[in-house]
Amino acid sequence: MYDPKSTKAEEFIDHEEILETIAYAQRVKDDRNAVDSILSKAREQKGLNHREASVLLACDDPEKVREIFDLAYQIKQEFYGNRIVLFAPLYLSNYCVNGCRYCPYHYGSGMARKKLTQEEIYAETVALQDMGHKRLAVESGEDPVNNPIEYILESLGTIYGVKHKNGAIRRVNVNIAGTTVENYRKLRDAGIGTYILFQETYHKAGYEQLHPKGPKHNYAYHTEAMDRAMDGGIDDVGLGVLFGLENYAYEFAGQLMHAEHLEALHGVGPHTISVPRVKPAQGVDPGSFEGGISDELFEKLAACIRIAVPYTGMIISTREGRKVREKMLRSGVSQISGASRTSVGGYAEGGDVNGAEPDDDTRQFEVSDTRTLDEVIRWLIDSGYVPSFCTACYREGRTGDRFMELCKRKQILNCCHPNALMTLKEYLVDYASSPTRDAGDKLIARELDHIPKEKVRDLVRKNLVNIEHGQRDFRL
Ligand code: SAM
DSSP states (O other): OOTTTSHHHHHHHHHHHHHHHHHHHHHTOOOOHHHHHHHHHHTTTSOHHHHHHHHHHHHOOOOHHHHHHHHHHHHHHHHTTEEEEEEEEEEEEEOOOOOOOOOTTTTTOOOOBBBHHHHHHHHHHHHHHHHHEEEEEEEEOOOTTTHHHHHHHHHHHHHOOOOOOOOOOOHHHHOOOOOOHHHHHHHHHHOOOOEEOOBOOHHHHHHHHHOOOSGGGGGGHHHHHHHHHHHTTOOEEEEEEEEEESSSHHHHHHHHHHHHHHHHHHHHOEEEEOOBBBOOOOOOOGGSSTTTTOHHHHHHHHHHHHHHHTTTTEEETTSSOOOHHHHHHTTTTTTTEOOOSSSSTTTOOOOTTTOOSSSSGGGGGGGGGOOOHHHHHHHHHHHOOOEOOHHHHHHHHHHHHHHHHHTTTTTTTTTTHHHHHHHHHHHHHOOOOHHHHHHHHHHHHHHHHHSHHHHHHHHHHHHHHHHHTTTOOOOO
Protein backbone atom coordinates (compact mmCIF):
# COMPACT_ATOMS: atom_id res chain seq x y z
CA MET A 1 0.00 0.00 0.00
CA TYR A 2 1.54 3.34 -1.11
CA ASP A 3 2.54 5.52 1.84
CA PRO A 4 5.14 8.30 1.39
CA LYS A 5 5.62 8.46 5.17
CA SER A 6 6.32 4.76 5.60
CA THR A 7 9.81 3.69 6.61
CA LYS A 8 9.50 0.56 4.43
CA ALA A 9 11.01 0.77 0.95
CA GLU A 10 8.22 -1.17 -0.70
CA GLU A 11 5.60 1.18 0.72
CA PHE A 12 7.18 4.52 -0.16
CA ILE A 13 8.35 3.16 -3.55
CA ASP A 14 5.15 1.28 -4.26
CA HIS A 15 5.30 -0.82 -7.45
CA GLU A 16 1.55 -0.59 -8.12
CA GLU A 17 1.55 3.18 -7.65
CA ILE A 18 4.36 3.49 -10.20
CA LEU A 19 2.51 1.31 -12.73
CA GLU A 20 -0.67 3.33 -12.19
CA THR A 21 1.31 6.56 -12.59
CA ILE A 22 2.71 5.41 -15.93
CA ALA A 23 -0.76 4.35 -17.12
CA TYR A 24 -2.24 7.67 -15.92
CA ALA A 25 0.49 9.62 -17.76
CA GLN A 26 -0.27 7.72 -20.98
CA ARG A 27 -3.99 8.46 -20.63
CA VAL A 28 -3.57 12.16 -19.91
CA LYS A 29 -0.58 13.15 -22.05
CA ASP A 30 -2.69 14.09 -25.11
CA ASP A 31 -5.25 16.05 -23.11
CA ARG A 32 -4.10 19.62 -23.75
CA ASN A 33 -6.18 21.09 -20.93
CA ALA A 34 -4.75 18.69 -18.41
CA VAL A 35 -1.17 19.30 -19.63
CA ASP A 36 -1.75 23.07 -19.55
CA SER A 37 -3.06 22.94 -16.03
CA ILE A 38 0.00 20.95 -14.89
CA LEU A 39 2.23 23.46 -16.66
CA SER A 40 0.51 26.38 -14.92
CA LYS A 41 0.99 24.70 -11.57
CA ALA A 42 4.66 24.14 -12.50
CA ARG A 43 5.00 27.87 -13.27
CA GLU A 44 4.30 28.59 -9.61
CA GLN A 45 7.77 27.02 -9.13
CA LYS A 46 6.84 24.97 -6.10
CA GLY A 47 7.33 21.64 -7.77
CA LEU A 48 5.07 18.85 -9.01
CA ASN A 49 4.19 15.45 -7.63
CA HIS A 50 5.28 12.23 -9.35
CA ARG A 51 1.96 11.83 -11.20
CA GLU A 52 1.90 15.36 -12.59
CA ALA A 53 5.56 15.29 -13.57
CA SER A 54 5.10 11.90 -15.25
CA VAL A 55 2.42 13.40 -17.50
CA LEU A 56 4.90 16.06 -18.65
CA LEU A 57 7.52 13.40 -19.28
CA ALA A 58 5.07 11.38 -21.40
CA CYS A 59 3.77 14.41 -23.31
CA ASP A 60 5.10 14.47 -26.89
CA ASP A 61 3.26 17.47 -28.33
CA PRO A 62 6.21 19.49 -29.76
CA GLU A 63 4.76 22.83 -28.61
CA LYS A 64 4.28 21.58 -25.04
CA VAL A 65 7.70 19.94 -25.03
CA ARG A 66 9.19 23.34 -25.96
CA GLU A 67 7.30 24.86 -23.03
CA ILE A 68 8.68 22.17 -20.71
CA PHE A 69 12.26 22.95 -21.72
CA ASP A 70 11.71 26.71 -21.50
CA LEU A 71 10.20 26.39 -18.04
CA ALA A 72 13.04 24.14 -16.83
CA TYR A 73 15.54 26.76 -17.98
CA GLN A 74 13.58 29.59 -16.37
CA ILE A 75 13.32 27.74 -13.04
CA LYS A 76 17.01 27.01 -13.09
CA GLN A 77 17.84 30.66 -13.76
CA GLU A 78 15.54 31.92 -11.03
CA PHE A 79 16.73 29.58 -8.29
CA TYR A 80 20.34 28.99 -9.25
CA GLY A 81 21.19 31.85 -11.59
CA ASN A 82 23.88 31.17 -14.21
CA ARG A 83 26.24 29.65 -11.65
CA ILE A 84 27.65 26.16 -12.23
CA VAL A 85 29.38 24.43 -9.33
CA LEU A 86 32.47 22.33 -10.13
CA PHE A 87 33.71 19.15 -8.46
CA ALA A 88 35.84 16.07 -9.13
CA PRO A 89 35.49 12.44 -8.05
CA LEU A 90 38.30 10.81 -6.06
CA TYR A 91 38.39 7.01 -6.25
CA LEU A 92 39.84 5.52 -3.07
CA SER A 93 39.46 1.81 -3.67
CA ASN A 94 37.92 -0.53 -6.22
CA TYR A 95 37.82 -3.55 -3.91
CA CYS A 96 34.20 -4.65 -3.91
CA VAL A 97 32.18 -7.62 -2.70
CA ASN A 98 29.02 -6.78 -4.64
CA GLY A 99 27.91 -8.23 -7.95
CA CYS A 100 26.56 -5.13 -9.78
CA ARG A 101 26.32 -6.30 -13.42
CA TYR A 102 26.88 -2.84 -14.90
CA CYS A 103 30.00 -2.09 -12.84
CA PRO A 104 33.45 -3.49 -13.62
CA TYR A 105 34.30 -3.31 -9.90
CA HIS A 106 31.97 -6.25 -9.22
CA TYR A 107 33.37 -9.17 -7.30
CA GLY A 108 35.14 -11.70 -9.50
CA SER A 109 35.35 -9.38 -12.53
CA GLY A 110 39.06 -10.05 -12.93
CA MET A 111 39.79 -6.33 -12.70
CA ALA A 112 43.09 -5.23 -11.14
CA ARG A 113 42.36 -4.22 -7.54
CA LYS A 114 43.84 -1.21 -5.86
CA LYS A 115 43.30 0.66 -2.63
CA LEU A 116 45.08 3.95 -2.05
CA THR A 117 47.35 4.33 0.96
CA GLN A 118 47.05 7.56 2.98
CA GLU A 119 50.25 8.78 1.27
CA GLU A 120 48.67 8.13 -2.13
CA ILE A 121 45.48 9.92 -1.06
CA TYR A 122 47.65 12.87 -0.03
CA ALA A 123 49.27 12.85 -3.49
CA GLU A 124 45.87 12.62 -5.24
CA THR A 125 44.60 15.56 -3.18
CA VAL A 126 47.65 17.65 -4.05
CA ALA A 127 47.13 16.87 -7.76
CA LEU A 128 43.44 17.85 -7.50
CA GLN A 129 44.29 21.06 -5.63
CA ASP A 130 46.87 21.90 -8.28
CA MET A 131 44.11 21.79 -10.89
CA GLY A 132 42.04 24.18 -8.78
CA HIS A 133 39.44 21.85 -7.31
CA LYS A 134 37.88 22.70 -3.92
CA ARG A 135 35.07 20.14 -3.80
CA LEU A 136 35.40 16.38 -4.17
CA ALA A 137 33.17 13.34 -4.30
CA VAL A 138 34.91 10.40 -2.67
CA GLU A 139 34.08 7.06 -4.32
CA SER A 140 34.75 3.55 -3.13
CA GLY A 141 33.62 0.00 -3.74
CA GLU A 142 31.97 -1.86 -0.86
CA ASP A 143 34.28 -4.20 1.00
CA PRO A 144 34.12 -4.40 4.80
CA VAL A 145 37.60 -5.94 5.00
CA ASN A 146 39.51 -3.72 2.57
CA ASN A 147 37.46 -0.50 2.77
CA PRO A 148 35.89 -0.44 6.26
CA ILE A 149 34.35 2.77 7.53
CA GLU A 150 37.55 3.50 9.49
CA TYR A 151 39.47 3.59 6.20
CA ILE A 152 36.96 6.04 4.69
CA LEU A 153 37.10 8.24 7.82
CA GLU A 154 40.88 8.25 7.91
CA SER A 155 40.93 9.14 4.20
CA LEU A 156 38.55 12.07 4.79
CA GLY A 157 40.92 13.34 7.50
CA THR A 158 43.85 13.09 5.08
CA ILE A 159 42.00 14.95 2.31
CA TYR A 160 40.79 17.78 4.56
CA GLY A 161 44.28 18.02 6.10
CA VAL A 162 46.21 18.71 2.89
CA LYS A 163 47.43 22.33 2.86
CA HIS A 164 49.32 22.78 -0.39
CA LYS A 165 50.19 26.24 -1.76
CA ASN A 166 46.92 28.21 -1.83
CA GLY A 167 44.88 25.03 -2.31
CA ALA A 168 42.31 23.46 -0.03
CA ILE A 169 39.60 20.87 -0.34
CA ARG A 170 36.72 22.55 1.42
CA ARG A 171 33.90 20.08 0.90
CA VAL A 172 34.06 16.31 0.47
CA ASN A 173 30.89 14.56 -0.60
CA VAL A 174 30.86 10.82 -0.07
CA ASN A 175 29.52 8.15 -2.41
CA ILE A 176 29.83 4.82 -0.63
CA ALA A 177 27.46 1.90 -0.18
CA GLY A 178 24.50 2.06 2.18
CA THR A 179 25.58 1.60 5.79
CA THR A 180 24.37 1.79 9.40
CA VAL A 181 23.03 4.84 11.29
CA GLU A 182 26.10 4.62 13.52
CA ASN A 183 28.44 4.81 10.51
CA TYR A 184 26.47 7.69 9.03
CA ARG A 185 26.90 9.51 12.32
CA LYS A 186 30.66 8.98 12.02
CA LEU A 187 30.62 10.35 8.48
CA ARG A 188 28.67 13.38 9.68
CA ASP A 189 31.19 13.94 12.46
CA ALA A 190 34.02 13.71 9.91
CA GLY A 191 32.50 16.75 8.19
CA ILE A 192 31.20 15.28 4.94
CA GLY A 193 29.12 17.42 2.60
CA THR A 194 26.45 15.44 0.79
CA TYR A 195 26.01 11.71 1.24
CA ILE A 196 25.42 10.39 -2.26
CA LEU A 197 24.01 6.98 -3.03
CA PHE A 198 22.60 6.05 -6.41
CA GLN A 199 19.54 3.89 -6.29
CA GLU A 200 20.60 2.46 -9.69
CA THR A 201 17.02 1.28 -10.27
CA TYR A 202 13.79 1.57 -8.31
CA HIS A 203 12.39 -1.56 -9.98
CA LYS A 204 12.78 -4.19 -7.26
CA ALA A 205 12.79 -7.30 -9.47
CA GLY A 206 15.22 -5.66 -11.93
CA TYR A 207 17.34 -4.43 -9.01
CA GLU A 208 17.70 -7.93 -7.61
CA GLN A 209 18.78 -9.31 -10.99
CA LEU A 210 21.28 -6.51 -11.51
CA HIS A 211 22.71 -7.05 -8.01
CA PRO A 212 22.85 -10.83 -7.73
CA LYS A 213 25.14 -10.97 -4.68
CA GLY A 214 26.73 -9.07 -1.85
CA PRO A 215 25.10 -6.70 0.66
CA LYS A 216 23.86 -4.48 -2.16
CA HIS A 217 21.51 -7.31 -3.25
CA ASN A 218 19.17 -6.24 -0.42
CA TYR A 219 16.78 -3.80 -2.14
CA ALA A 220 15.11 -2.58 1.06
CA TYR A 221 18.42 -1.94 2.87
CA HIS A 222 19.73 0.02 -0.12
CA THR A 223 16.51 1.99 -0.70
CA GLU A 224 16.14 2.90 2.98
CA ALA A 225 19.78 4.07 3.25
CA MET A 226 18.89 7.77 2.94
CA ASP A 227 16.55 7.47 5.91
CA ARG A 228 19.34 5.96 8.00
CA ALA A 229 21.71 8.69 6.79
CA MET A 230 19.24 11.37 7.90
CA ASP A 231 18.67 9.56 11.19
CA GLY A 232 22.45 9.67 11.61
CA GLY A 233 22.36 13.47 11.30
CA ILE A 234 23.34 13.89 7.65
CA ASP A 235 21.19 16.75 6.32
CA ASP A 236 22.18 16.66 2.65
CA VAL A 237 21.61 13.50 0.67
CA GLY A 238 22.01 12.97 -3.07
CA LEU A 239 19.86 10.61 -5.15
CA GLY A 240 20.55 9.14 -8.58
CA VAL A 241 19.17 6.57 -11.00
CA LEU A 242 21.64 4.88 -13.34
CA PHE A 243 19.68 5.53 -16.53
CA GLY A 244 20.00 2.91 -19.23
CA LEU A 245 19.34 -0.12 -17.03
CA GLU A 246 15.55 -0.23 -16.64
CA ASN A 247 12.50 1.61 -18.00
CA TYR A 248 13.08 5.36 -17.68
CA ALA A 249 9.43 6.26 -16.94
CA TYR A 250 9.42 3.80 -14.05
CA GLU A 251 12.68 5.24 -12.69
CA PHE A 252 11.44 8.80 -13.05
CA ALA A 253 8.28 8.16 -11.03
CA GLY A 254 10.22 6.10 -8.45
CA GLN A 255 12.83 8.80 -7.96
CA LEU A 256 10.23 11.52 -7.41
CA MET A 257 8.42 9.26 -4.94
CA HIS A 258 11.72 8.88 -3.11
CA ALA A 259 12.08 12.68 -2.98
CA GLU A 260 8.48 13.02 -1.73
CA HIS A 261 9.18 10.40 0.93
CA LEU A 262 12.24 12.28 2.25
CA GLU A 263 10.24 15.48 2.39
CA ALA A 264 7.29 13.76 4.11
CA LEU A 265 9.39 11.89 6.66
CA HIS A 266 12.32 14.24 7.33
CA GLY A 267 10.91 17.61 6.26
CA VAL A 268 13.57 18.10 3.58
CA GLY A 269 13.96 16.64 0.10
CA PRO A 270 17.17 15.52 -1.61
CA HIS A 271 19.96 18.11 -1.77
CA THR A 272 20.98 16.82 -5.19
CA ILE A 273 19.84 14.47 -7.91
CA SER A 274 22.54 13.07 -10.21
CA VAL A 275 21.67 11.98 -13.72
CA PRO A 276 24.21 9.33 -14.78
CA ARG A 277 23.77 6.98 -17.76
CA VAL A 278 25.44 3.58 -17.90
CA LYS A 279 28.67 3.75 -19.93
CA PRO A 280 31.02 1.23 -21.54
CA ALA A 281 33.48 -0.25 -19.08
CA GLN A 282 35.75 -3.27 -18.82
CA GLY A 283 33.38 -6.22 -19.46
CA VAL A 284 30.32 -3.95 -19.52
CA ASP A 285 28.34 -3.27 -22.71
CA PRO A 286 25.57 -0.70 -22.12
CA GLY A 287 23.70 -2.24 -25.10
CA SER A 288 23.16 -5.41 -23.09
CA PHE A 289 20.65 -3.62 -20.83
CA GLU A 290 17.11 -2.94 -21.94
CA GLY A 291 16.67 0.62 -20.76
CA GLY A 292 18.95 2.57 -23.13
CA ILE A 293 17.72 6.13 -23.82
CA SER A 294 18.53 8.69 -26.52
CA ASP A 295 20.22 12.01 -25.77
CA GLU A 296 16.92 13.82 -26.49
CA LEU A 297 14.99 11.74 -23.99
CA PHE A 298 17.80 12.12 -21.45
CA GLU A 299 17.53 15.92 -21.76
CA LYS A 300 13.77 15.79 -21.37
CA LEU A 301 14.15 13.67 -18.22
CA ALA A 302 16.46 16.32 -16.79
CA ALA A 303 14.04 19.13 -17.67
CA CYS A 304 11.13 17.30 -16.02
CA ILE A 305 13.20 16.63 -12.87
CA ARG A 306 14.13 20.34 -12.78
CA ILE A 307 10.45 21.32 -12.91
CA ALA A 308 9.34 18.70 -10.36
CA VAL A 309 11.95 19.55 -7.68
CA PRO A 310 13.00 23.19 -8.22
CA TYR A 311 15.08 23.41 -5.02
CA THR A 312 17.22 20.35 -5.67
CA GLY A 313 20.66 20.71 -7.26
CA MET A 314 21.22 18.58 -10.35
CA ILE A 315 24.52 16.96 -11.22
CA ILE A 316 26.00 15.70 -14.47
CA SER A 317 29.38 14.01 -14.61
CA THR A 318 32.01 13.54 -17.32
CA ARG A 319 30.27 10.29 -18.25
CA GLU A 320 28.68 12.60 -20.83
CA GLY A 321 30.51 14.51 -23.53
CA ARG A 322 30.53 18.24 -24.17
CA LYS A 323 27.44 18.34 -26.44
CA VAL A 324 25.14 16.52 -24.05
CA ARG A 325 26.50 18.49 -21.08
CA GLU A 326 25.78 21.75 -22.93
CA LYS A 327 22.14 20.76 -23.40
CA MET A 328 21.85 19.46 -19.84
CA LEU A 329 23.04 22.80 -18.48
CA ARG A 330 20.11 24.41 -20.24
CA SER A 331 17.73 21.75 -18.95
CA GLY A 332 18.46 22.46 -15.31
CA VAL A 333 21.81 20.97 -14.26
CA SER A 334 23.59 23.09 -11.62
CA GLN A 335 26.74 21.07 -10.82
CA ILE A 336 29.25 19.33 -13.08
CA SER A 337 32.47 17.42 -12.62
CA GLY A 338 35.55 18.48 -14.54
CA ALA A 339 38.81 16.78 -15.57
CA SER A 340 37.70 13.58 -13.82
CA ARG A 341 39.67 10.37 -13.54
CA THR A 342 37.71 7.25 -12.67
CA SER A 343 40.73 5.06 -11.95
CA VAL A 344 42.17 4.54 -8.47
CA GLY A 345 45.15 6.90 -8.22
CA GLY A 346 44.50 8.46 -11.64
CA TYR A 347 45.28 12.07 -10.76
CA ALA A 348 48.76 11.81 -9.25
CA GLU A 349 49.86 9.36 -11.94
CA GLY A 350 49.26 11.94 -14.65
CA GLY A 351 48.05 10.77 -18.05
CA ASP A 352 48.54 11.76 -21.63
CA VAL A 353 47.69 15.06 -23.32
CA ASN A 354 44.54 13.58 -24.83
CA GLY A 355 43.12 12.98 -21.40
CA ALA A 356 43.65 9.19 -21.42
CA GLU A 357 44.10 7.78 -17.96
CA PRO A 358 47.43 6.21 -17.10
CA ASP A 359 46.26 3.15 -15.20
CA ASP A 360 43.30 1.98 -17.22
CA ASP A 361 43.12 -1.34 -15.40
CA THR A 362 41.34 0.20 -12.42
CA ARG A 363 39.11 2.62 -14.34
CA GLN A 364 35.43 2.39 -13.42
CA PHE A 365 33.94 3.53 -16.75
CA GLU A 366 34.90 5.51 -19.82
CA VAL A 367 34.85 9.25 -19.41
CA SER A 368 33.40 11.12 -22.43
CA ASP A 369 34.44 14.64 -21.49
CA THR A 370 38.24 14.50 -21.27
CA ARG A 371 38.94 18.24 -21.23
CA THR A 372 41.23 19.81 -18.64
CA LEU A 373 39.65 21.85 -15.85
CA ASP A 374 40.96 25.04 -17.46
CA GLU A 375 39.20 24.09 -20.72
CA VAL A 376 35.97 23.31 -18.89
CA ILE A 377 36.11 26.64 -17.04
CA ARG A 378 36.78 28.52 -20.27
CA TRP A 379 33.90 26.74 -22.00
CA LEU A 380 31.51 27.65 -19.16
CA ILE A 381 32.61 31.28 -19.23
CA ASP A 382 32.26 31.48 -23.03
CA SER A 383 28.80 29.92 -22.75
CA GLY A 384 27.67 32.65 -20.31
CA TYR A 385 27.88 30.64 -17.08
CA VAL A 386 29.71 31.54 -13.88
CA PRO A 387 31.92 28.61 -12.81
CA SER A 388 31.76 28.36 -9.03
CA PHE A 389 34.05 26.65 -6.51
CA CYS A 390 31.85 27.76 -3.65
CA THR A 391 31.43 25.55 -0.59
CA ALA A 392 30.11 28.25 1.74
CA CYS A 393 26.63 26.95 2.57
CA TYR A 394 27.78 23.78 4.19
CA ARG A 395 30.64 25.49 6.01
CA GLU A 396 28.24 28.13 7.35
CA GLY A 397 25.82 25.45 8.53
CA ARG A 398 23.33 26.15 5.75
CA THR A 399 22.51 22.50 5.12
CA GLY A 400 19.25 20.58 4.84
CA ASP A 401 16.17 22.76 5.31
CA ARG A 402 18.31 25.88 5.94
CA PHE A 403 19.76 25.63 2.43
CA MET A 404 16.32 24.91 0.98
CA GLU A 405 14.97 28.06 2.67
CA LEU A 406 17.69 30.17 1.05
CA CYS A 407 16.90 28.62 -2.29
CA LYS A 408 13.11 28.97 -1.89
CA ARG A 409 13.50 32.65 -0.98
CA LYS A 410 15.59 33.10 -4.14
CA GLN A 411 18.46 34.55 -2.13
CA ILE A 412 21.02 32.88 -4.35
CA LEU A 413 21.83 36.16 -6.11
CA ASN A 414 22.73 37.85 -2.83
CA CYS A 415 24.68 34.94 -1.43
CA CYS A 416 25.75 32.16 -3.79
CA HIS A 417 26.39 34.47 -6.72
CA PRO A 418 28.90 36.67 -4.81
CA ASN A 419 30.53 33.52 -3.41
CA ALA A 420 30.79 32.12 -6.92
CA LEU A 421 32.53 35.27 -8.15
CA MET A 422 35.02 35.25 -5.26
CA THR A 423 35.89 31.55 -5.63
CA LEU A 424 36.19 31.94 -9.39
CA LYS A 425 38.61 34.80 -8.77
CA GLU A 426 40.72 32.51 -6.56
CA TYR A 427 40.80 29.96 -9.38
CA LEU A 428 41.77 32.59 -11.96
CA VAL A 429 44.62 33.94 -9.84
CA ASP A 430 46.00 30.57 -8.71
CA TYR A 431 45.41 28.10 -11.54
CA ALA A 432 44.00 29.52 -14.79
CA SER A 433 45.83 29.89 -18.11
CA SER A 434 46.17 33.50 -19.15
CA PRO A 435 43.35 33.48 -21.79
CA THR A 436 41.00 31.88 -19.24
CA ARG A 437 42.04 34.45 -16.64
CA ASP A 438 41.28 37.32 -19.04
CA ALA A 439 37.89 35.89 -19.95
CA GLY A 440 37.12 35.21 -16.29
CA ASP A 441 38.07 38.70 -15.12
CA LYS A 442 35.77 40.21 -17.75
CA LEU A 443 32.96 37.93 -16.67
CA ILE A 444 33.40 38.89 -13.01
CA ALA A 445 33.34 42.60 -13.90
CA ARG A 446 30.03 42.10 -15.74
CA GLU A 447 28.48 39.84 -13.14
CA LEU A 448 29.24 42.17 -10.22
CA ASP A 449 26.47 44.43 -11.49
CA HIS A 450 23.95 41.63 -11.03
CA ILE A 451 24.39 41.55 -7.24
CA PRO A 452 21.20 43.29 -6.06
CA LYS A 453 22.39 44.64 -2.69
CA GLU A 454 24.86 47.53 -2.93
CA LYS A 455 26.48 46.67 0.41
CA VAL A 456 27.18 43.13 -0.76
CA ARG A 457 28.49 44.41 -4.11
CA ASP A 458 30.97 46.72 -2.36
CA LEU A 459 32.15 43.98 -0.04
CA VAL A 460 32.73 41.62 -2.96
CA ARG A 461 34.70 44.32 -4.85
CA LYS A 462 36.92 44.76 -1.81
CA ASN A 463 37.43 41.02 -1.41
CA LEU A 464 38.31 40.59 -5.08
CA VAL A 465 41.18 43.04 -4.58
CA ASN A 466 42.22 41.18 -1.41
CA ILE A 467 42.30 37.93 -3.40
CA GLU A 468 44.62 39.59 -5.95
CA HIS A 469 46.85 40.42 -2.96
CA GLY A 470 47.01 36.84 -1.75
CA GLN A 471 44.16 36.51 0.75
CA ARG A 472 41.85 33.50 0.37
CA ASP A 473 38.59 31.94 1.46
CA PHE A 474 36.15 34.85 1.68
CA ARG A 475 32.53 33.78 1.93
CA LEU A 476 29.08 35.13 2.70
N1 SAM B 1 30.07 1.45 -4.31
C1 SAM B 1 29.11 2.44 -4.03
C2 SAM B 1 27.72 1.92 -4.28
O1 SAM B 1 27.58 0.74 -4.49
O2 SAM B 1 26.78 2.68 -4.26
C3 SAM B 1 29.29 3.74 -4.78
C4 SAM B 1 30.50 3.96 -5.60
S1 SAM B 1 30.29 3.59 -7.30
C5 SAM B 1 31.98 3.86 -7.60
C6 SAM B 1 29.42 4.98 -7.94
C7 SAM B 1 28.38 4.76 -9.02
O3 SAM B 1 29.00 4.48 -10.26
C8 SAM B 1 27.41 3.62 -8.84
O4 SAM B 1 26.41 3.94 -7.93
C9 SAM B 1 26.90 3.41 -10.25
O5 SAM B 1 25.66 4.06 -10.48
C10 SAM B 1 27.96 4.07 -11.13
N2 SAM B 1 28.47 3.15 -12.16
C11 SAM B 1 28.89 1.89 -12.00
N3 SAM B 1 29.21 1.34 -13.18
C12 SAM B 1 28.98 2.28 -14.14
C13 SAM B 1 29.08 2.30 -15.56
N4 SAM B 1 29.48 1.25 -16.28
N5 SAM B 1 28.72 3.44 -16.20
C14 SAM B 1 28.29 4.52 -15.52
N6 SAM B 1 28.18 4.55 -14.19
C15 SAM B 1 28.50 3.44 -13.49
